[in-house]
Every structure is written in C-alpha cells, then in structure tokens.
Amino acid sequence: MPKYSLRVNGKAVTVDSWDPGQPLLYVLRNALGLHGPKFGCGLGQCGACSVLIDGKVARSCTMPVRQAAGKAITTIEGLGTPEQPDPVQTAFVAEQAAQCGYCTNGMVMAARSFLNQTPNPTPEQVKQGLAGNLCRCGTHTRILAAVLRAAKA
Amino acid sequence: MKRRDFLQTTGAVIVGFVMDLTLSDLGIAQEGRSLPSPGKPVDPKEVDSFIAIHPDGSVSIYTSKVDVGTGLRIAISQMVAEELGVPVEKITVVEGDTAITPDHGGTGGSTGIPRGGTDLRQAAATARQAIDKLRAERPGASLGELIGGKRLMLQVDPKAPLKNPSQYSVVGKPILRTDVPAKATGRFTYVQDFSVPGMLHARVIRPKSFGSKLMAVDEASIRNIPDARVVRLGNFLAVVANDEWAAIRASRELKVTWSDWRGLPGSDRLEEYVRSGAVERDEAVVNKGDAPSALSTGAKQLQASYFWPYQSHASLGPACAVADVRPDGTTIWTSSQGPHGMRNNFAKLFGIPENQLRVIYLDGSGSYGTNGGDDAAADAFLLSKTLGKPVRVQWMREDELAWDPKGPPQALELRGAVDTMGKILAWDTQMWLPANVPGSRPLLAADGAGIQQPQGRGAGQVTNNGDPPYAATNVRVLVHWLKDSPLRLSNLRAPGKIANVFAVESFTDELASAAGIDSVEFRLRGLTDPRAIDVIQRASEMLGWKPRPSPNPDAAQGRSLTGRGIAYVRYKQAENYVAIAMDVAVDSTTGKINVRRVTCAHDCGLVINPDGLKNQIEGCIVQTLGRALHEEVKFDASRVTSVNWASYPILTFLEAPAVEVALIDRPNLPPLGAGEAATAPVAAALGNAIFDATGVRVRTVPIRAVTLARS
Numbered sequence: 001m002p003k004y005s006l007r008v009n010g011k012a013v014t015v016d017s018w019d020p021g022q023p024l025l026y027v028l029r030n031a032l033g034l035h036g037p038k039f040g041c042g043l044g045q046c047g048a049c050s051v052l053i054d055g056k057v058a059r060s061c062t063m064p065v066r067q068a069a070g071k072a073i074t075t076i077e078g079l080g081t082p083e084q085p086d087p088v089q090t091a092f093v094a095e096q097a098a099q100c101g102y103c104t105n106g107m108v109m110a111a112r113s114f115l116n117q118t119p120n121p122t123p124e125q126v127k128q129g130l131a132g133n134l135c136r137c138g139t140h141t142r143i144l145a146a147v148l149r150a151a152k153a
Numbered sequence: 154m155k156r157r158d159f160l161q162t163t164g165a166v167i168v169g170f171v172m173d174l175t176l177s178d179l180g181i182a183q184e185g186r187s188l189p190s191p192g193k194p195v196d197p198k199e200v201d202s203f204i205a206i207h208p209d210g211s212v213s214i215y216t217s218k219v220d221v222g223t224g225l226r227i228a229i230s231q232m233v234a235e236e237l238g239v240p241v242e243k244i245t246v247v248e249g250d251t252a253i254t255p256d257h258g259g260t261g262g263s264t265g266i267p268r269g270g271t272d273l274r275q276a277a278a279t280a281r282q283a284i285d286k287l288r289a290e291r292p293g294a295s296l297g298e299l300i301g302g303k304r305l306m307l308q309v310d311p312k313a314p315l316k317n318p319s320q321y322s323v324v325g326k327p328i329l330r331t332d333v334p335a336k337a338t339g340r341f342t343y344v345q346d347f348s349v350p351g352m353l354h355a356r357v358i359r360p361k362s363f364g365s366k367l368m369a370v371d372e373a374s375i376r377n378i379p380d381a382r383v384v385r386l387g388n389f390l391a392v393v394a395n396d397e398w399a400a401i402r403a404s405r406e407l408k409v410t411w412s413d414w415r416g417l418p419g420s421d422r423l424e425e426y427v428r429s430g431a432v433e434r435d436e437a438v439v440n441k442g443d444a445p446s447a448l449s450t451g452a453k454q455l456q457a458s459y460f461w462p463y464q465s466h467a468s469l470g471p472a473c474a475v476a477d478v479r480p481d482g483t484t485i486w487t488s489s490q491g492p493h494g495m496r497n498n499f500a501k502l503f504g505i506p507e508n509q510l511r512v513i514y515l516d517g518s519g520s521y522g523t524n525g526g527d528d529a530a531a532d533a534f535l536l537s538k539t540l541g542k543p544v545r546v547q548w549m550r551e552d553e554l555a556w557d558p559k560g561p562p563q564a565l566e567l568r569g570a571v572d573t574m575g576k577i578l579a580w581d582t583q584m585w586l587p588a589n590v591p592g593s594r595p596l597l598a599a600d601g602a603g604i605q606q607p608q609g610r611g612a613g614q615v616t617n618n619g620d621p622p623y624a625a626t627n628v629r630v631l632v633h634w635l636k637d638s639p640l641r642l643s644n645l646r647a648p649g650k651i652a653n654v655f656a657v658e659s660f661t662d663e664l665a666s667a668a669g670i671d672s673v674e675f676r677l678r679g680l681t682d683p684r685a686i687d688v689i690q691r692a693s694e695m696l697g698w699k700p701r702p703s704p705n706p707d708a709a710q711g712r713s714l715t716g717r718g719i720a721y722v723r724y725k726q727a728e729n730y731v732a733i734a735m736d737v738a739v740d741s742t743t744g745k746i747n748v749r750r751v752t753c754a755h756d757c758g759l760v761i762n763p764d765g766l767k768n769q770i771e772g773c774i775v776q777t778l779g780r781a782l783h784e785e786v787k788f789d790a791s792r793v794t795s796v797n798w799a800s801y802p803i804l805t806f807l808e809a810p811a812v813e814v815a816l817i818d819r820p821n822l823p824p825l826g827a828g829e830a831a832t833a834p835v836a837a838a839l840g841n842a843i844f845d846a847t848g849v850r851v852r853t854v855p856i857r858a859v860t861l862a863r864s
Contacts, residue, residue, distance in 0.1 A: 018379050019398060026398045035346035036339020038518075040469050041550040042401075045798040048469060076339035085338060092337040096329060096764055099772055100222030100519035101336030102345075102470045108337060127806045134798060136469040137222060137519045138775030140809035142768065 004069040008032060009078025020066040025049045027065050028075060036076035036105050040134075047106035047133035051075050057113035076105045079112060088112050091150035092143075099137035106133045111147045121151055195255045200307040202255035203276035204233070208301030212239055215247045215254040217493050218269030220332075222519045223828055224765035225265040227330045231761055232270045235323040236277035236316055237284075239296060249492040249514025259491030261522065261644060262613070263728070263826025266761060270824065278313040280305055318759065318820035325818070327764035332516070344488045344515040345473045345547060352475065352543040354397040356404035357532045358390045359556055359597070362791030364414030371408035378403045384539055389601030391536055393544065401549070415790035417639045424460045424853070427564045430635040433588045439620045442627030447579035451570035453667045457660055459852045461563040461652030463640055463786035465795075467803055470518030471548035472525035472557070476533035478541070482509045487530040488517025495527060498593050499534060502606050521776075522613075523594070523643035525557040531598040551796035558594060559786055560645030561587050561612045561638065563652040565619075567660040575668040575675050577625035582657065584630070586615055586649070587638035594643060612642040615649025617725045618833065621657055623679025640786065640793070647829035650724065651777060651836060652854070658720035658837030659852065662703065662844065671700040672719050672841060682723075684730045684756050684817075689721050691754035691815050692732035703845040713738035713747070714861075718841025720834035729830035730756040730817075733774065735810070737842040744858040746843065748778060748810040755814060755831060758822035766827050767814045773831035774812055779804030781836035785855050 001016040008028070015031045023042075028034045028051070040048030042061045049061040052074040060068075080086035085093070088111045098104050107130065114121070114129035121129065126147045135143065194202045195215075205213045214233050220226045226246045234241040247254060257272045258264060287299045318324070335341035360367070367388045375381045381394040381403035392403035418426040448454060475486040483505060489495050492512040500507045512530075520526055529546050537544040548556070564585040570578045592607025599606045619630040665675035673693045680686050696717060708714040719734040736750040755770050783802045787795040795801040840851045849859050 017398075018396070019402065022398045026396075026401075029346075030397055034339070035342070038343075038345065038470055039547065040471075041798060043550060043797055045550075046469060076337075080338055082334045082338050082340065085334070089334075089337040093329070093333050096333055096768060098222070098330075098333050098336050099224070099768060100469070100516065101332065101341065102222075102343065102468075102518035104336045105339055127809065130806045134469060134803060134805065136467060136521075136776065136803060138772035138777075138779070138804070139768070140775050140804070140806055141771055141812050144806070144809065 004065050006068055007072040008034070009074055015065070017065045021064045023061050024051070024063045024065055024068045025060040028060060034075045034077055038102055038105055040102070046103070047110060048103055050106040050109040052109060052113060055113070055116060057110050076108055079108065086112060087153040088115065088147070088150040091146040091153065095142045095146040095149060097139055097142035097146040099139050103133065103135045107135070107143050111150065115147070115151055119151060123148060193253045195253065197255040197257045197272065198308050200276045200279050200309055201304045203273050204280055206296060206300040208297050210295055210297035210301065211243045211245065212237065213245050213247055214273055216269050216273060217249055217254050217256045217258060218265045219249040219260045219490060219492070219514045220516060221260060221488070221490060222516065223265065223769060224330050224762065225269070226332065227328055228266060228761040228765055229270045229273050231323045231326070231328060232274045233277045235321055236274050237281055241323055241328055250511070251493055251496040252511045256493040259494050261490055263828045263830065265828070266824050266826050270761065274315065275311060275313060276309050278315050279307055279310040282310070282313055283307055324761055325763065325820070328762060330765065342515065344475070344486055344517045345470055347475055347486050347515055348545065349475060349477055349543045352545050353393045353395060353540065354400040355391050355393040355532070355536050355544050355546045356400045356549065357546060358392065358404050358407065358409060359552060360388060361411040362414040364416050365411035367409070368412055369410040374408040375403040375406055378406065383407065384536055386535065386539065386602040389535065389598055391532070393536060393540065417788050417790050419789050420462065420785065420787045423462060423562055424564060427562050427585050427635065430585065430637060432633045433636045434634050436632045436634060437629060438616045438632055439628055439630040444579045444581045444627040444629035447627035448568050448570050448581060451578040452573045454568070454570045455663055455667055456566070456568045457663060457852060459565040459567070459652070459656035459659065461655065461854050463559040463562050464645060464780055464784045465554050465559055465786055465801060466521050466524035466557050466645055467784070467801060468518040468520055468524045468553060471550055471553040472529035473517060473545070473547040474526065474530035474533040475543060475545045476530065476537040477543035478534060478537040482511065483534070484511045484513060485530050485534060486513050486515055487526055488515055488520065489526045489530060490520055490523065495530060499531070502596070502599060502604065503534065521646040522648070523558060525553050528556065528597045531596040535598045535602060554796045554801050555793035556597060558641040558643035560648065561615060561642050563649065565653070565656040567656055569660060569664050571664045571668050573668065575665065575670040575678055577621060577623055577664065577679060579627040580621055580625050582619045582630045583633065584616065584619055584653070585633045585635055587612070587642060588634035588636065594641065610638060610642055613644035613648025614725065618650045618653045618657060618722060620726070621661060622685065622721065622723050622726065623661070623676060625679070640788070647832040650829070650833045651780065654720065654722050654833040655836035655840065655854065658722070658834060659840045659850070662718070662841040663850065666703050669702045671702055673698055674700055676721055685721065685723060687817060688730045688732040688754040688756055689719070691817070692734045692752050693719055695752035695754070695813055695815060696734040696736060696750065698734065703841070704848040705845045708846050709741070710738065712741055714741050714846040716842050716844070716846025718838045718843070718845055720837035720841060722830065722833040724830035724833060728825050729827065731830050731834055733831065733834040733838040735838050735842050737839065737846055739843060739846045739859050741861065744861050746782065746856065746859060748808065748839065751810050751812045753812070753814045753831060754817060755827070756817040756819060757825040757827050757830065758819045759824040760816055760818040761824055763816055766816060769827045770814050770831040771812050773829065774835055775804060775809060777832040777835035778808070778810070778839065781839055781854050781856055782808070783855050783857065
C-alpha cells in the first residue's frame with residue numbers, strides 16, 4: 001500500500017492509503033483518530049472539514065492525500081487544547097459561539113487563518129472572511145463576535 | 154446492584170441500593186459494548202429514575218430529553234442544582250439512553266424545559282425533602298455522606314414544594330455550557346465520531362427515483378476496491394468495507410440498474426398541485442361567529458394567497474448511526490431526538506423484544522426535528538443484523554438533502570374585513586395541508602427491504618396560529634386536508650407555524666396598510682394582554698420605530714429602498730409571546746434584500762439561562778431568515794434535485810444581520826421552551842419590511858429577491 005509522509009500537529013507521521021486520491025479528511029479522522037475535522041458535504045461547499053495546511057485554511061474533504069504529502073497540517077486539536085486554547089478557541093467559548101457545534105471546527109480554523117492575514121478586521125471583513133463557511137443553527141452573530149474578540153485578544 | 158442498605162429516618166424507611174454503576178455504564182457504552190439493563194430504575198414516577206447522588210457528592214441526572222446543541226443540558230442542570238441545593242458543576246447529564254434514562258417524552262415541540270426540566274425539578278424537590286430530613290438527623294454531614302450511592306426509593310411528589318424564585322441563585326444565571334470548550338477544540342464526540350471495535354463502514358445507495366426498483370447490480374464493478382462488498386435486501390442496497398473511503402468509492406462506482414419511475418408533480422408546479430389537490434376532508438380548527446358572512450361588511454375587504462414550499466432540515470452534518478446487533482442484545486447509537494420512540498418503533502418493526510434493544514443518544518449535527526437520523530439508524534441496524542458485525546452508516550450530502558423527511562408545503566388563502574378604525578370585523582383563513590395518517594413514518598431501509606411497516610404520515614401541529622391573535626368577532630380557520638404528499642414528511646422546527654404566521658401576520662399588515670394605520674398601532678389596538686403589548690412595544694422601540702402607515706414614503710436611500718416591518722406571535726396561541734421587528738434595504742436595481750438589523754422581544758415565562766435562551770432565539774431568527782429567503786426543495790418527476798449547498802442554499806455570513814434580543818423574565822410563571830417560537834414571526838416581519846421599503850408584497854417563499862416594478 002502506498003505510504004505518505006505528513007506533518008500533523010507538529011509530528012511527522014506516515015500513513016498508508018490504498019488510494020492516492022483518498023481525501024485527507026478520512027486519513028485524519030480514521031487513520032489518525034483526529035475527529036475535529038468533520039464531514040459536511042465532501043464538495044468543499046461548507047467548510048466543516050477545514051484544516052490549516054502550511055498555515056492557511058484548506059478543505060480536507062477535497063484534498064487528495066497525495067497532495068497533502070510533505071505538508072505541515074494543523075487540525076483543530078493541534079491549534080489548542082481545552083487547557084491551552086488558541087485565542088480564537090477562547091473567544092468561541094467566551095461568546096458561547098456554538099449550538100450543535102458541527103460547523104465550529106471550520107469556523108475556528110477559517111477564523112485563525114483569516115486573522116493571521118488580517119489581524120485587525122472590521123466586522124464586514126470578518127463576514128467576507130467566513131463567507132464560505134456554513135452554519136445551520138444560525139449562530140452567525142456569535143461567531144462574528146468571537147472572531148472580533150479574538151482579534152482584540 | 155451490589156448490596157442493599159437500609160436507612161432509618163424519622164418518617165419513613167428508605168431502602169437504598171448502591172448505584173455506582175452509572176458512570177461506568179457510560180464508559181462501557183462509549184466503548185461500544187452492549188449491556189444488559191443494569192437495574193437502574195427508569196420509571197418516571199420514581200425519583201431515582203431521574204437523579205443519582207454519588208458518594209463524592211456529585212450528581213447524575215437522567216432524562217429522555219436530549220440537547221441537540223440547544224443548551225438544554227446546562228439549563229436542566231441549573232434547574233436541578235437550584236432545587237437540590239448543589240453546585241451546578243457537580244451535575245452530569247445522562248440523556249437519551251433507553252437502558253438507564255426514564256422516558257418522559259422525546260425532544261420536540263420545545264418541551265425540553267417545560268416538560269423535561271420541570272420533571273427533573275420536581276424529582277429534585279422531592280429528593281430535597283428527604284435530604285433535609287436526613288440532614289436534620291446528621292447535621293454537618295455532606296450530601297455524599299448522607300445519600301452517596303444509595304437510592305432514595307421515593308415516588309416523585311408532585312406537591313413537593315419548589316424553591317421560591319426570589320431565592321434563586323443558579324436559575325436565571327448565564328452559566329456557560331460545558332460542551333463548548335470541547336467543541337471549540339475538536340474534542341467533543343459526536344455520533345459521527347463514535348466507533349466500536351470491528352465496525353464496518355457502510356454507505357447506502359438510494360434508488361435513482363423514489364419509486365425505482367432494483368433491476369441489476371454488477372458486483373464486479375467494485376472488485377478493485379479493498380474489502381468492499383455489496384449487501385442487497387430487495388431494493389435496499391448498500392456497500393460495506395473496513396475502510397470508510399473504500400465504502401464511499403464503492404458506493405460511487407458500483408454499477409446499478411434501477412427501473413424508471415415518474416410519479417412526482419415537480420416542484421415548479423407544486424403550488425398548483427397543493428391548491429388543487431384531492432381533499433380528504435375539511436376541518437374548521439377555529440370557528441367563531443360567522444366569518445364567511447361578515448367578510449362582506451366593513452370599510453375594506455381584502456383577499457390574498459400565500460405559499461410555503463417543502464423545506465429540508467438541511468443538517469450541516471449528514472445523518473449517522475452505529476448499530477451493533479448481537480444475539481444477546483442490540484445497541485444503536487444515534488443522534489435521534491427520540492431515542493425511546495426509536496427503541497419502541499424498531500422493536501415492533503424488526504421483531505425484537507424491547508429489553509433486547511438499547512438506543513443511546515449522542516449529539517450529532519443539529520437536527521431541528523426529525524432529519525435523516527432515524528433512517529440512518531434503521532440502515533445501520535439492518536446492515537449489522539445482516540452481517541453480524543457492528544456497522545456505521547453515514548449519509549452523504551446528497552442523501553441528507555434528498556432523503557430526509559421534509560417540512561410540508563403550505564398553501565393559505567386569507568380573507569378579511571376591517572372598519573375605518575382598523576378593527577377586524579371578519580377573518581377567514583383556509584389552508585391546504587397534507588393530511589396526517591396514523592402510525593409511524595415509514596423508514597427507508599424497511600421500505601427498501603420489503604419489511605411490512607405502517608405508512609404513517611405527520612408533520613407535527615401544523616395548523617396552529619392560523620388565526621390572528623387580535624380581537625376579531627368573526628374568525629374561521631378552515632383546513633383542507635390533502636390526500637397526498639409527494640414527498641415524505643416529518644416535523645421540521647416550529648411545524649406549520651412559520652408559514653401560518655408568515656401568512657397571518659403579513660395579511661395583518663395588508664389590513665393595516667389598507668386602513669392607513671401604522672403596523673404597530675394596528676396590532677396594539679387589537680390586543681389587551683399586557684404580555685403581548687409588552688413584546689410588541691419593546692421590539693419596535695428597540696428598532697427606533699416611528700409611527701406611520703406603510704409603505705415608507707421616504708424609502709429611497711442612495712441605491713436602496715429602505716423600510717421596516719414587525720410581526721408578532723403568541724406561539725400556538727398559548728405559549729411564548731414574541732415580537733420581531735426588522736430593518737431592510739432592498740437594492741433598487743437588483744431587488745436584492747439586505748436585512749440590516751433585527752430586534753426581538755421574547756417572553757417565555759421564567760428564564761433559566763439567559764445566554765442559552767438568547768442563543769436559541771438568535772438561531773431561530775437567523776435560520777428562519779435563510780428559510781424565508783432561500784430554501785426550497787426542488788424536485789422533478791422522479792427525484793429531489795436540490796442536493797447540495799449550491800442547489801439548496803442556506804443563509805451565509807454575508808447576509809447575517811445584527812440581532813438584538815430583549816428577554817422579558819417572568820420569574821413567577823412556568824418556564825416555556827424557546828427552540829421554536831422566535832422562528833414564527835421572522836418571515837412575516839421580513840415580508841412586512843420589504844413591503845414598507847418597496848410597496849411590493851411578497852407572499853411566496855423563498856423570497857430570494859424582490860421583483861420591483863420598473864419606474
């Protein structure tokens with residue numbers, strides 16, 4: 001079985017994949033037990049599967065594992081822990097910016113990537129930055145508040 | 154149960170059993186092993202069914218009501234903590250496990266707090282009485298020392314006195330939810346993340362149309378996919394593999410021949426289909442005075458037709474379930490809002506004794522009613538039973554949007570008459586709705602496999618709020634129950650009420666405008682209930698409402714036409730009072746709608762957790778804006794064609810308005826639920842604001858953009 005070397009959350013890992021086209025999402029969730037990234041659509045439309053690749057947000061549901069090989073991947077588990085959270089994660093808790101939370105992974109990762117590029121955003125810029133991430137519960141106003149809070153942290 | 158203790162107290166003998174099984178039970182459940190019932194009581198008459206006090210002073214509470222992301226867990230923890238007199242951090246909620254939680258109803262109809270929370274509160278109040286007696290005998294002893302690990306052996310006392318709300322120190326506080334840190338750091342276990350050893354991954358291949366028969370399967374077409382195999386039971390077709398991606402690849406590459414079937418009217422002519430559909434029977438659900446005769450009286454008579462299409466629950470994560478069917482008992486892990494209902498239904502349908510079937514709830518993606526989750530559980534059950542191994546089924550995006558049971562289409566026709574003072578003299582609502590059929594909703598898997606099952610149909614209490622909440626002498630709401638529904642139905646958040654209030658509160662505005670009266674003023678003239686008046690005044694004041702009739706004479710602002718609208722509901726004419734006002738700008742060239750600001754005043758009696766409550770209300774508003782602006786299930790003659798987020802769009806961040814919520818706390822009134830009520834006035838407030846801005850009345854959803862007359 002073909003093997004692929006990745007750096008995931010700071011650690012070098014080698015994974016087997018019978019199919020080089022297998023999306024990174026399934027490698028992370030099933031081979032590496034990282035359940036933070038979620039399957040939402042498999043089409044790159046909702047953002048629930050988002051991870052950071054070399055620091056920038058990417059959709060793991062449409063990225064073949066062969067393309068992720070050699071890259072540094074950060075999942076939400078690697079971004080921070082409940083004890084030592086990233087400021088974005090802290091802000092999501094402070095604003096209680098979740099209902100079901102299925103989209104939260106993508107929101108947090110997209111927000112981290114966005115704030116890396118735009119450290120002092122306006123509310124309109126945050127909306128633009130998260131425009132590709134869907135939330136069905138309607139927690140948009142809280143997520144916006146959380147991202148603005150994280151920017152000030 | 155390991156040993157028996159007897160506690161002698163002044164008034165009664167309390168027999169206790171050691172109950173240290175509860176937490177380890179959960180551990181075992183998480184590991185995926187089926188358990189025989191551990192002997193914990195589940196009778197909702199017994200205090201021990203709801204509450205267990207452990208030796209370390211921590212408390213487990215048990216309920217059939219489930220959180221589904223609503224924040225119910227923290228709210229009911231607060232209610233119990235308050236009544237039991239323990240810190241809220243000491244409480245763990247065990248929800249929706251048929252082996253160890255009492256069945257006091259499924260989750261739906263916003264009953265989590267008013268039914269679930271209050272049951273637990275009464276059990277806690279009963280326990281508190283017993284604890285107080287014990288404490289009188291052993292002053293200074295901790296709760297764990299007094300009760301820890303033992304059963305109270307008490308019936309829930311409906312008269313056990315409740316704490317006076319003026320003494321509350323936990324209820325009414327915005328205590329943070331315990332699941333959010335885990336969700337924000339990717340450490341929360343959803344049903345989608347749950348696995349058991351030796352589990353196979355499955356994907357179900359749904360027919361190419363609703364009525365297709367499976368003609369042929371070419372198993373050789375997936376020969377190159379590792380360990381993938383086909384399971385076929387009649388028309389039920391699935392692929393399973395050790396590896397999830399292999400199952401997905403196999404489901405895509407398997408060559409299958411289905412028969413053709415064309416039996417749907419198509420969504421493009423759905424409204425006509427509904428309005429002219431065969432009627433099973435008529436039912437007047439409200440009939441006061443003589444509305445049909447009085448319609449010709451008064452200064453103004455109006456008539457208007459409204460329509461709401463099929464909508465999907467459109468959960469962000471497609472349905473998922475794990476089933477482990479074993480000779481000594483079956484366990485199903487699901488995010489269903491009704492685990493006990495599932496247990497009872499599946500036991501009957503698949504011929505298993507109820508005590509041999511354990512259904513365990515785990516949070517999933519928000520479901521907003523019955524989405525595809527129950528069907529995914531049936532898929533997993535049937536596959537595990539067939540293969541003798543635990544099976545995980547997750548639906549793909551197109552499965553969820555195409556095959557979840559839908560919220561019903563609703564056609565309404567309203568007629569009304571007002572006098573010159575704006576008094577409603579007559580009101581007549583006619584609605585066309587798919588009729589209820591008794592029995593459980595057919596499960597896709599059982600249908601496919603040819604298992605006999607009831608062909609029930611229901612979408613909840615869909616006729617409520619068809620009458621105006623304002624003074625009117627002659628009112629009729631006549632329901633034309635239709636024989637057919639082209640698509641399968643289920644309860645979708647605030648069943649029926651969103652469309653009914655869209656029609657009733659838009660039409661109220663039509664009457665106000667016809668009478669030349671300000672929309673807020675018109676409503677207030679027809680109300681005497683101070684709680685109703687309160688929410689309308691608060692919501693309109695928050696928006697900076699200036700009284701004048703609609704449409705807005707000064708609507709033009711640059712490229713936009715601006716306006717404001719309001720709508721009010723007394724949910725189900727018996728529950729929450731909610732008023733929503735909003736401010737919109739409509740692009741004068743494109744008709745594109747920008748909802749700039751929404752204000753809401755909300756009265757649901759006693760407030761348990763104000764932040765959790767606001768979160769629910771905000772979600773109700775934002776989600777329903779999406780439903781009103783964008784959502785419509787599209788289908789052709791054979792199948793649903795709106796199967797992804799491009800063809801079934803929901804609201805995006807770019808459209809998310811600022812939302813301000815005012816909570817009106819009524820500490821001495823019972824608490825009501827808040828998962829639905831604030832959805833109901835949203836579409837009407839939007840339509841009224843659009844009319845105010847543009848003079849165009851929208852009566853059909855999805856609104857998408859306003860068609861403006863060329864000037």
